[in-house]
Amino acid sequence: MNRLSLNTATTKYLTLAECIDVATRCGLEAIGPWRDRVQEVGTDKARHLIDAAGLRVSTLCRGGFLTARDTDAIDAALADNRLAIDEASTLGTHELVMVVGGLPSAFASMGLAHSDADDEDRDLVAARQRVADRLGDLVPYARERGVRLALEPMHPLFTADRGVLTTLGQSLDMAADHSPAEVGVVVDTYHVWWDPNLRESIARAGQEGRVSSYQVCDWILPLAANTLNSRGMMGDGYIDFPTITSWVRDTGYNGDIEVEIFNETIWAQPGQVTVNTMQERYRKLVEPYL
Amino acid sequence: MNRLSLNTATTKYLTLAECIDVATRCGLEAIGPWRDRVQEVGTDKARHLIDAAGLRVSTLCRGGFLTARDTDAIDAALADNRLAIDEASTLGTHELVMVVGGLPSAFASMGLAHSDADDEDRDLVAARQRVADRLGDLVPYARERGVRLALEPMHPLFTADRGVLTTLGQSLDMAADHSPAEVGVVVDTYHVWWDPNLRESIARAGQEGRVSSYQVCDWILPLAANTLNSRGMMGDGYIDFPTITSWVRDTGYNGDIEVEIFNETIWAQPGQVTVNTMQERYRKLVEPYL
Numbered sequence: 001m002n003r004l005s006l007n008t009a010t011t012k013y014l015t016l017a018e019c020i021d022v023a024t025r026c027g028l029e030a031i032g033p034w035r036d037r038v039q040e041v042g043t044d045k046a047r048h049l050i051d052a053a054g055l056r057v058s059t060l061c062r063g064g065f066l067t068a069r070d071t072d073a074i075d076a077a078l079a080d081n082r083l084a085i086d087e088a089s090t091l092g093t094h095e096l097v098m099v100v101g102g103l104p105s106a107f108a109s110m111g112l113a114h115s116d117a118d119d120e121d122r123d124l125v126a127a128r129q130r131v132a133d134r135l136g137d138l139v140p141y142a143r144e145r146g147v148r149l150a151l152e153p154m155h156p157l158f159t160a161d162r163g164v165l166t167t168l169g170q171s172l173d174m175a176a177d178h179s180p181a182e183v184g185v186v187v188d189t190y191h192v193w194w195d196p197n198l199r200e201s202i203a204r205a206g207q208e209g210r211v212s213s214y215q216v217c218d219w220i221l222p223l224a225a226n227t228l229n230s231r232g233m234m235g236d237g238y239i240d241f242p243t244i245t246s247w248v249r250d251t252g253y254n255g256d257i258e259v260e261i262f263n264e265t266i267w268a269q270p271g272q273v274t275v276n277t278m279q280e281r282y283r284k285l286v287e288p289y290l
Numbered sequence: 291m292n293r294l295s296l297n298t299a300t301t302k303y304l305t306l307a308e309c310i311d312v313a314t315r316c317g318l319e320a321i322g323p324w325r326d327r328v329q330e331v332g333t334d335k336a337r338h339l340i341d342a343a344g345l346r347v348s349t350l351c352r353g354g355f356l357t358a359r360d361t362d363a364i365d366a367a368l369a370d371n372r373l374a375i376d377e378a379s380t381l382g383t384h385e386l387v388m389v390v391g392g393l394p395s396a397f398a399s400m401g402l403a404h405s406d407a408d409d410e411d412r413d414l415v416a417a418r419q420r421v422a423d424r425l426g427d428l429v430p431y432a433r434e435r436g437v438r439l440a441l442e443p444m445h446p447l448f449t450a451d452r453g454v455l456t457t458l459g460q461s462l463d464m465a466a467d468h469s470p471a472e473v474g475v476v477v478d479t480y481h482v483w484w485d486p487n488l489r490e491s492i493a494r495a496g497q498e499g500r501v502s503s504y505q506v507c508d509w510i511l512p513l514a515a516n517t518l519n520s521r522g523m524m525g526d527g528y529i530d531f532p533t534i535t536s537w538v539r540d541t542g543y544n545g546d547i548e549v550e551i552f553n554e555t556i557w558a559q560p561g562q563v564t565v566n567t568m569q570e571r572y573r574k575l576v577e578p579y580l
Contacts, residue, residue, distance in 0.1 A: 103528055109511055122530040128486070156446045159484035160509055160528040170486040194449035196418070196460040219450055221399055227513050238393055238450040240412040 003290070004282050005030035005058040007215070007260035008037050011271040016041055020053045022271040026279060030056040032213075032258045035087060043090040050091070057093035058256035059150065059186075059213045060084065065112070066134035067101035067127045067164060073113055074134070077101075081138050089145040095212040096142070097150050097186055099163055100131045106161040127164045132174050139182050150212030151175060152186035155194075157227060168192055168201035175210055184212030187248060188260070190219060190231050193239045199247050206251020214248050215258045216241060216286055229262045234281040245289040257286060293580070294572050295320035295348040297505070297550035298327050301561040306331055310343045312561040316569060320346040322503075322548045325377060333380040340381065347383035348546035349440065349476075349503045350374065355402070356424035357391035357417045357454060363403055364424070367391075371428050379435040385502045386432070387440050387476055389453050390421045396451040417454045422464050429472050440502030441465060442476035445484075447517060458482055458491035465500055474502030477538060478550070480509060480521050483529045489537050496541020504538050505548045506531060506576055519552045524571040535579040547576060 006028055008019045016037040023031050031050065038046040038060070050057060063084035068074050088096040104121035107114035121127075135149060142149050151171040154163025165171050168185055175183040185205050192198055205211050218239050220232030234241055259278050266274055296318055298309045306327040313321050321340065328336045328350070340347060353374035358364050378386040394411035397404035411417075425439060432439050441461040444453030455461050458475055465473040475495050482488055495501045508529050510522030524531055549568050556564055 105528055106511065122528055123533070124483070124530060125533070156484035157513075160511060165486075166484050167486060173486075193414070194446035194456050196455075196457060196463075221396065221450060223447075223513065223517050225515060227517075238395055238412055240414060243413070243415070 002027065002029045003256050004028055004279060005032050005056070005256040005258040006275060006278070007032040007061065007258045008034050009061065010259055010261045010266065010278070011274055012262075012267045014271050016046055017049055018271065020049055020055060022275050023055060024053045026272065026275045028055070028275070030058045030256045032058040032061060032256075032260065033091070034061045035084060038087055038091065043087045047091050056256065057091045058258050059095040059097050060088040060091055060093050061260070062097040062099050062152075063149070064099040065101035066131045067104065069104055069118065069121065069130070070115060076113070077134065078137055082141055085138070085142045085145055085147045088147045094146065094148050095150045095184065096147050097152050097213065099152055099154065100165050102159065102161040102164060103127055110161055124159070124164060131164060132177070135174065135183065136177065139178050143182050148182060148184045148212055150184045150186050152188060153191055155191045167195050167197070168205060169197055172201065172204055172208065172210065175208075180209035184210040186213045186215060187211060188215040188217075189239050189241065189244055190215075190217045193219060193244065198244070202244075202247045202251060206253065211248070211251055211253045211255070213255065213258055214253055215260050216282070217259060217261045224264065229264050231261045231263055233261060233263075233266065233277055234259070234285050241285040242289045245286050249290050257282070257290075292317065292319045293546050294318055294569060295322050295346075295546040295548040296565060296568070297322040297351065297548045298324045299351065300549055300551045300556065300568070301564055302552075302557045304561050306336055307339055308561065310339055310345060312565050313345060314343045316562065316565045318345070318565070320348045320546045322348040322351060322546075322550065323381070324351045325374060328377055328381065333377045337381050346546065347381045348548050349385040349387050350378040350381055350383050351550070352387040352389050352442075353439070354389040355391035356421045357394065358402075359394055359408065359411065359420070360405060366403070367424065368427055372431055375428070375432045375435055375437045378437045384436065384438050385440045385474065386437050387442050387503065389442055389444065390455050391417075392449065392451040392454060393417055400451055414449070414454060421454060422467070425464065425473065426467065429468050433472050438472060438474045438502055440474045440476050442478060443481055445481045457485050457487070458495060459487055462491065462494055462498065462500065465498075470499035474500040476503045476505060477501060478505040478507070479529050479531065479534055480505075480507045483509060483534065488534070492534075492537045492541060496543065501538070501541055501543045501545070503545065503548055504543055505550050506572070507549060507551045514554065519554050521551045521553055523551060523553075523556065523567055524549075524575050531575040532579045535576050539580050547572070547580075
């Protein structure tokens with residue numbers, strides 16, 4: 001089984017059909033679609049296209065953004081997440097990746113609806129509690145549809161504006177209120193490589209049966225002007241893939257390994273070049289340690 | 291007592307004498323000099339200037355960069371750190387801030403001496419062990435001179451190139467081999483604000499008697515093109531100073547509160563404007579919670 005999966009954000013400018021085409025031509029067996037590319041064709045059609053190509057859906061990206069404080073914004077977030085759960089279910093994937101959202105004081109910079117009171121709100125402890133509360137709201141809906149909410153801790157670069165969950169350990173603590181079939185965690189090397197407790201937290205995630213996805217991309221320097229797009233191809237930066245991969249292997253994780261890279265230079269390449277490079281680096285830095 | 295201290299990096303383009311002048315004119319009682327501004331005039335002269343102005347030295351910035359692998363580079367790092375310890379002793383400060391250094395594979399990007407073998411080295415676990423080893427080498431020398439080595443965990447933005455210590459908890463674990471008079475930790479809001487275990491780790495640092503310095507500056511977005519210079523004035527970003535300050539207060543910490551901001555826009559201002567703004571924000575966001 002070829003466990004390498006193309007996250008559609010890595011070939012950002014390709015449609016879903018084009019992603020499927022390049023993935024199958026390169027011999028991949030799985031893709032991890034983003035919702036925008038799914039919605040563009042409609043979820044049923046997306047499922048049909050993916051099935052027809054014989055691909056697995058490793059995860060759906062992404063739900064989340066659960067830190068709103070006022071009722072209308074909370075309702076909107078819950079509605080969008082229920083839709084994401086429906087989409088995951090229709091696509092036949094068990095794993096919905098959750099990027100949990102940032103501080104209310106950063107909502108304006110994210111283009112999210114906000115109030116004047118939000119602008120003053122820097123309470124990280126309370127924002128994290130709201131994520132836990134919203135997760136509780138969503139779990140029954142997801143469970144009924146066979147979808148697991150996969151919490152993705154984000155690099156602390158993104159704590160203010162994108163993700164108040166910063167470590168795997170913290171994500172596992174939050175998951176603990178729910179069963180392993182309901183809430184899992186994403187191990188994305190870009191977000192967690194720096195964590196001094198990484199080895200222990202990956203082992204714990206394995207023991208608890210909560211590893212929803214293993215994702216690989218590299219930490220490169222200098223950061224891009226838009227820091228969101230600073231991710232690099234494996235081997236181009238500073239992450240020790242053999243070591244982290246062996247820690248994930250030791251949990252018994254046998255799912256797909258997704259490559260999700262936000263990088264303007266990579267996006268400007270033909271998709272086939274990107275996927276070929278991704279395969280070459282995977283064979284050298286990841287696969288031997290699985 | 292006025293506990294606000296001007297770190298000379300906040301007024302980067304001022305000489306030590308100019309920093310002392312603006313600090314005293316604004317009614318501050320302490321400064322935290324960087325070594326370049328001390329060495330420029332000579333350490334004895336620096337001590338004389340600071341004493342004559344009636345200022346305390348809150349910390350000396352900085353020693354560290356302890357992750358080298360080969361003998362010559364290790365010897366050079368130890369020699370430079372012994373010099374930093376001598377300078378701290380001459381200046382009459384107990385606290386030498388230690389930025390521990392990054393991965394060998396990032397040495398070239400930092401302009402540090404390196405070998406071809408370094409370029410391949412992404413072993414974060416081993417780099418952290420070398421920091422612990424070098425700390426052990428330096429402690430006896432520092433102890434004899436009444437200087438405490440103050441480990442500064444760095445934001446994970448800097449793990450690759452500047453500091454493989456990323457959390458206060460990890461820094462305390464490393465400090466544990468030494469007495470609290472020998473090795474302490476720096477609580478710099480910029481570096482630690484995102485940490486889900488921050489409250490517990492600050493409390494632990496207090497219980498162990500290891501809080502060497504409390505430093506305040508803000509996390510602002512977007513990051514500057516040179517990410518090192520992305521720090522903001524308190525109140526301009528996303529950090530919850532009242533909450534973190536109250537956690538530090540609860541440890542019984544009664545030392546100075548340093549402001550160390552790397553920011554091109556702030557550096558371009560007259561020093562007095564910077565110090566006045568710093569005082570105003572300190573009075574609003576920090577002092578009431580001490």
